[in-house]
Structure formats: structure tokens, C-alpha cells
Amino acid sequence: MLPRAPAALGLLLLLLPPPPPGEATKKPTPCKRCRELVDKFNQGMVDTAKKNFGGGNTAWEEKTLSKYEFSEVRLLEIVEGLCGSSDFECNQLVEEHEEHLEAWWLQLKKKYPDLFEWFCVKTLKVCCSPGTYGPNCLACQGGSERPCSGNGLCSGDGSRQGDGTCQCHLGYQGPLCTDCTAGYFSALRNATHSVCTACDESCKTCTGPTSRDCGQCEAGWVQEDGACVDVDECAAETPPCGDTQYCENVSGSFVCEECDPTCMGCTGKGPGHCKECVPGYAKESGQCTDVDECAHAGGVCPRRNENCYNTPGSFVCVCPEGFEEAEDACMQPRPARDEATEENPAPPPSREDL
Ligand SMILES: *[C@@H]1O[C@H](CO)[C@@H](O)[C@H](O)[C@H]1NC(C)=O
Ligand SMILES: *[C@@H]1O[C@H](CO)[C@@H](O)[C@H](O)[C@H]1NC(C)=O
Ligand SMILES: [Ca+2]
Numbered sequence: 333m334l335p336r337a338p339a340a341l342g343l344l345l346l347l348l349p350p351p352p353p354g355e356a357t358k359k360p361t362p363c364k365r366c367r368e369l370v371d372k373f374n375q376g377m378v379d380t381a382k383k384n385f386g387g388g389n390t391a392w393e394e395k396t397l398s399k400y401e402f403s404e405v406r407l408l409e410i411v412e413g414l415c416g417s418s419d420f421e422c423n424q425l426v427e428e429h430e431e432h433l434e435a436w437w438l439q440l441k442k443k444y445p446d447l448f449e450w451f452c453v454k455t456l457k458v459c460c461s462p463g464t465y466g467p468n469c470l471a472c473q474g475g476s477e478r479p480c481s482g483n484g485l486c487s488g489d490g491s492r493q494g495d496g497t498c499q500c501h502l503g504y505q506g507p508l509c510t511d512c513t514a515g516y517f518s519a520l521r522n523a524t525h526s527v528c529t530a531c532d533e534s535c536k537t538c539t540g541p542t543s544r545d546c547g548q549c550e551a552g553w554v555q556e557d558g559a560c561v562d563v564d565e566c567a568a569e570t571p572p573c574g575d576t577q578y579c580e581n582v583s584g585s586f587v588c589e590e591c592d593p594t595c596m597g598c599t600g601k602g603p604g605h606c607k608e609c610v611p612g613y614a615k616e617s618g619q620c621t622d623v624d625e626c627a628h629a630g631g632v633c634p635r636r637n638e639n640c641y642n643t644p645g646s647f648v649c650v651c652p653e654g655f656e657e658a659e660d661a662c663m664q665p666r667p668a669r670d671e672a673t674e675e676n677p678a679p680p681p682s683r684e685d686l
């Protein structure tokens with residue numbers, strides 16, 4: 333018997349709230365739960381192996397060490413670390429089967445060193461050995477040694493579920509995942525192995541790795557001198573991009589990018605590739621640059637005394653501070669006068685509405 337553990341577990345289980353009803357729908361399969369438990373158990377064995385009795389090798393220490401190694405004390409330590417305190421399902425599983433775990437630990441470990449095989453497959457019958465599936469643990473398609481020729485996943489592999497059929501990895505197809513899909517070619521094929529390798533990006537189908545091995549070209553490539561070469565879509569008679577965009581030829585395709593905002597039409601990125609400039613800009617050593625209208629001889633501001641400020645793409649005319657705007661000039665300020673008394677004879681505030 334495990335000292336104290338059952339009582340402690342029972343108390344723990346009583347104190348725990350029942351699992352929320354929603355959990356039931358997405359709970360892990362019994363096999364997955366068993367596998368997790370075994371993983372934790374194996375980890376517990378690793379952790380406790382490092383523990384206690386470091387160094388020294390006197391006869392007494394060796395004797396004590398081997399005593400601990402197979403002891404119920406060590407088993408209890410491992411079992412205590414198996415489940416999180418709020419993991420109801422895990423604690424239930426341990427409680428239900430701790431006699432099994434104890435029997436394996438004390439008597440069967442030598443004969444059945446793989447706890448997963450002994451506990452989850454043979455004893456609880458909730459899992460299958462790797463490479464087998466279904467209620468009776470039948471061999472997967474392609475055999476239990478290398479299911480699906482090593483190129484796919486066997487449905488239900490290692491569980492008591494599934495139908496043993498293959499879900500092939502990318503590039504493979506067929507019941508045993510030995511055939512290559514379009515876009516892949518067979519790089520190796522013998523009685524037991526099949527390797528499919530991706531074609532060059534220019535091929536839709538191929539018999540080898542380069543653009544010269546294409547059967548059909550991929551969209552965006554054309555057959556030329558025995559190879560598939562990229563189409564320059566930008567050179568098409570009707571350009572594929574808009575008036576405010578330029579076209580960039582890329583492998584298998586093309587992209588349209590917006591012109592610089594200073595351009596009216598362009599052939600590439602930035603203000604240096606404009607066809608024409610937008611109003612307010614002019615080409616200056618090949619680049620569309622803001623025109624400094626204020627620098628024009630004679631000035632651009634129509635009114636007398638007016639100040640000119642250059643802005644990107646334009647300019648503004650404003651009267652100097654304190655000047656007053658008139659039809660055709662900025663007027664010098666008149667001498668100051670008492671505006672408050674003339675225009676705002678402020679009445680004393682009424683208190684009645686407070
Ligand atoms: C098939 O090819 C694999 C991978 O190269 C090789 O390991 C295996 O021995 C080959 N089997 C046969 C039967 O030739
Ligand atoms: C663009 O077009 C030319 C065809 O003139 C092609 O040879 C070239 O490789 C294409 N692709 C890229 C990414 O430049
Ligand atoms: Ca292209």
C-alpha cells in the first residue's frame with residue numbers, strides 16, 4: 333500500500349469542485365490523458381534519480397541508494413507530482429489505478445520497462461502501440477514500422493481510435509503516400525522508400541529540380557529555349573498598372589506601386605523617376621522639386637507690402653502682423669484708439685440669473 337496517499341487524495345477530491353459542464357465536450361481522449369500521466373511519471377523518475385545521495389560510494393551509501401531507488405518513498409514522491417491540484421480528471425485517474433502503478437513499480441518494471449506500453453496499452457487498453465490504431469490496435473497503412481511510408485500521418489496512430497488511413501505530408505499522395513503531387517518530382521523510389529522533392533518555382537509539373545526540367549510552366553512563366561522563364565508583364569502593350577503607378581516585374585508576377593506624390597506619371601520609385609511633375613514642382617537635376625515662387629523676380633504676391641511664404645507645391649501671401657488687409661494693399665496700422673468704450677459699452681452684469 334502507498335502510505336497516506338489514498339487518504340490524502342480522497343480528501344483532496346472531496347474538496348475539489350466538480351469540473352464545469354462545458355469541459356466535457358473538449359476533454360482529452362483517455363489515451364491522451366494516460367500518455368500525459370506516463371510522461372509525468374517518467375519525468376518524476378528523472379527528477380527523483382537526481383535527488384538524494386549525491387557523490388560518495390561507501391557500502392552504506394550504495395545500499396541506501398539502491399534501497400531508495402526502488403522504494404515506495406520514491407514512488408510516493410513521483411505520484412505526488414503527477415497531477416496539478418485542480419486537475420480533477422488526472423487525480424481521478426491516479427486514484428483509480430494506483431495499485432497498477434504500485435505493482436509496476438515494485439514488481440513489473442524489470443519485465444516491462446516501457447510504462448506507456450504496459451500501463452496505457454496492455455493494462456488500461458486506452459492506447460495502442462506506435463504504428464497501430466483502432467479498438468483492436470491494427471497496423472497502420474504501410475505497416476506499423478513505418479506507417480504511410482514515413483510520408484504521412486496514420487489516422488488514430490497510437491490511440492484506440494481512427495481508421496488507419498494516411499494523411500500525407502505536403503508533396504505526397506496515394507494510399508501509402510508514395511506518389512508525388514503536382515509541383516513535386518520523385519527524387520527516390522524503391523520498394524520501401526519514396527522521396528518527393530519540390531519542383532523549381534517556374535514549373536507547374538516537372539521531372540527534376542531545375543527550370544529546364546519543367547513539364548508545364550507555372551502561371552507567370554513561359555517556355556523559352558527549353559526552360560521556363562519569367563514573363564515581363566510590365567512590358568505588355570497595355571501596361572497593367574494605373575496612371576499614378578509604376579510597374580515592377582517580379583518572379584512569376586508583377587506589382588504596381590504608387591508614384592511619388594510629386595509625380596504626374598512615373599517609371600519607378602521616388603521623385604527622381606517622374607515623367608512629369610505635379611503643379612508647383614519642376615525638374616531640378618532630374619528630380620521633381622518644389623518651386624520657390626517667392627524667389628521670382630518682381631514677386632508673386634499682388635498687393636503692396638504683402639509678405640510671401642514658400643510652401644511645398646505652392647506659396648502664400650499674407651499681410652505683415654499689425655497691417656490691415658485692403659483691396660490692393662496691406663495698410664499701415666492707424667494710431668490706436670479706445671475701442672472698448674466706443675464699440676463695447678459693457679453693461680454691468682445682471683445678478684438676477686444667478
Ligand atoms: C531504399 O532507399 C532508402 C533511402 O535511400 C534506403 O535506405 C533503403 O535501403 C532502400 N531500400 C531498398 C530495398 O533498396
Ligand atoms: C522580368 O522580365 C524579364 C524579361 O525581359 C525576365 O527575363 C526577368 O527575369 C524578369 N524577372 C525579374 C524578377 O526581373
Ligand atoms: Ca514577372
Ligand SMILES: [Ca+2]
Pocket residue numbers: 612622623624625642643644645646647
Ligand atoms: Ca513652393
